[in-house]
Amino acid sequence: MESFRIGHTIKDLRRFYKISQQELAEGICTQAMISRIETDDLYPSAPLLYQIAEKLGVDINYFFNISETPRLDYAQEVCEQIRALVRKTKYREALEMIDLEKQNPLFRKGQFYQFLVWQEAICNFYHTRDELRCFTLLDEALSLKATAKNHLSEDEIEILTSKANIYCELEQYEKAIAIYKEGLTLLKMIPYIRSTKLEVRILYNMSRAYHLNNQYARSIETATKGISICLREESMYLLGELYYQKGESLFYQQNVDQALVCMDYSLWIFERMKNEGFYQYVKKEREEISKAM
The missing domain is CATH 1.10.260.40 (lambda repressor-like DNA-binding domains)
Known part of the structure; x- marks a missing residue:
C-alpha cells in the first residue's frame, strides 16, 4: 500500500x-x-x-x-445518516438506505460493511420484529471482526451490547446481563479507549436490566458506578438517566427519601439540558413516589 x-x-x-x-x-x-x-x-x-x-x-x-475505501468522508457521512435514522426510529428508511449502500463497492467489505450488517440487524428487530433474522445478522457482524479471537474493538463491543439490548427487549434479562458483563470485561482489555461513553452506556443498560429482573441492589450498585464515571469525567452523558434509574430502584427497595434525592438530581440535569421529554417523565414519576411517603 x-x-x-x-x-x-x-x-x-x-x-x-x-x-x-x-x-x-x-x-x-x-x-x-x-x-x-x-x-x-x-x-x-x-x-x-x-x-x-x-x-x-x-x-x-x-x-x-x-x-x-478512498472516499472516507462519504462513507462516514452515510454511517452518520443511518445512525440518525435509527435514533429517530425511522427503521424502514434506514433499511432502504442500507440495501442501497450494500451495492456500493465502498461498503462491500471491512468495517463499513460490518456497520451496515449491524444496523440492519437492529432495524430488522424493531421494524419487523424478526428476532431470528436480527440475531443472525448480529452474529454475522461479529464474525467479521478483524481483531484477535478473544478481543473486540470498541465498535464490536457496541455490536455485542446491541445483542444484550435486544435480549432485554425480549425480557430475557439474565442473558442480557451476562452479555453486558462480557462487554465491560472486553472493554477493559482495550489499551486505548476513545471515550468513557460506551462504558457508561453499558452500565446504564445493565442497571436497567437488573431493575427489570427485580435485582434492585445490583441495579443501584451498577448505576452508581456509571454516575461516578460521569462525575469523574465531568460528563453529562446519560447522567440524568442514571440518577433516574438509581432512584427508581431505591424506591423499589422502600428507600423513598434517597429515591427522591436521585429523582431531583435527574430533574435538574434534564432541565439544564433542555430535555423536556425526559424532564416531564421523571417529574411524573417523582410525583408518584412522593405520594408513597
Missing part, C-alpha cells in the same frame, strides 16, 4: 477524533514522526502502525481496508 494512503488515513482519523499530533504520539513516538508520517515523508514500521491503530481505536487492518 502506498505510504501517502496510510498518512492521509491517520490524519483523517486523528482529526475526526479531535486528537492532536502530540496526543497521538504520546508513549509511542515523537510528534515530529507523526507529522512526517502524515506528510508522506516517513513510512511507519509495522509495530509503530499497530500502536497508532490502537491509539485511534481501530484495528491495523483498517489502514489496508481504507485503501479500497
Whole structure:
C-alpha cells in the first residue's frame, strides 16, 4: 500500500477524533514522526502502525481496508445518516438506505460493511420484529471482526451490547446481563479507549436490566458506578438517566427519601439540558413516589 494512503488515513482519523499530533504520539513516538508520517515523508514500521491503530481505536487492518475505501468522508457521512435514522426510529428508511449502500463497492467489505450488517440487524428487530433474522445478522457482524479471537474493538463491543439490548427487549434479562458483563470485561482489555461513553452506556443498560429482573441492589450498585464515571469525567452523558434509574430502584427497595434525592438530581440535569421529554417523565414519576411517603 502506498505510504501517502496510510498518512492521509491517520490524519483523517486523528482529526475526526479531535486528537492532536502530540496526543497521538504520546508513549509511542515523537510528534515530529507523526507529522512526517502524515506528510508522506516517513513510512511507519509495522509495530509503530499497530500502536497508532490502537491509539485511534481501530484495528491495523483498517489502514489496508481504507485503501479500497478512498472516499472516507462519504462513507462516514452515510454511517452518520443511518445512525440518525435509527435514533429517530425511522427503521424502514434506514433499511432502504442500507440495501442501497450494500451495492456500493465502498461498503462491500471491512468495517463499513460490518456497520451496515449491524444496523440492519437492529432495524430488522424493531421494524419487523424478526428476532431470528436480527440475531443472525448480529452474529454475522461479529464474525467479521478483524481483531484477535478473544478481543473486540470498541465498535464490536457496541455490536455485542446491541445483542444484550435486544435480549432485554425480549425480557430475557439474565442473558442480557451476562452479555453486558462480557462487554465491560472486553472493554477493559482495550489499551486505548476513545471515550468513557460506551462504558457508561453499558452500565446504564445493565442497571436497567437488573431493575427489570427485580435485582434492585445490583441495579443501584451498577448505576452508581456509571454516575461516578460521569462525575469523574465531568460528563453529562446519560447522567440524568442514571440518577433516574438509581432512584427508581431505591424506591423499589422502600428507600423513598434517597429515591427522591436521585429523582431531583435527574430533574435538574434534564432541565439544564433542555430535555423536556425526559424532564416531564421523571417529574411524573417523582410525583408518584412522593405520594408513597
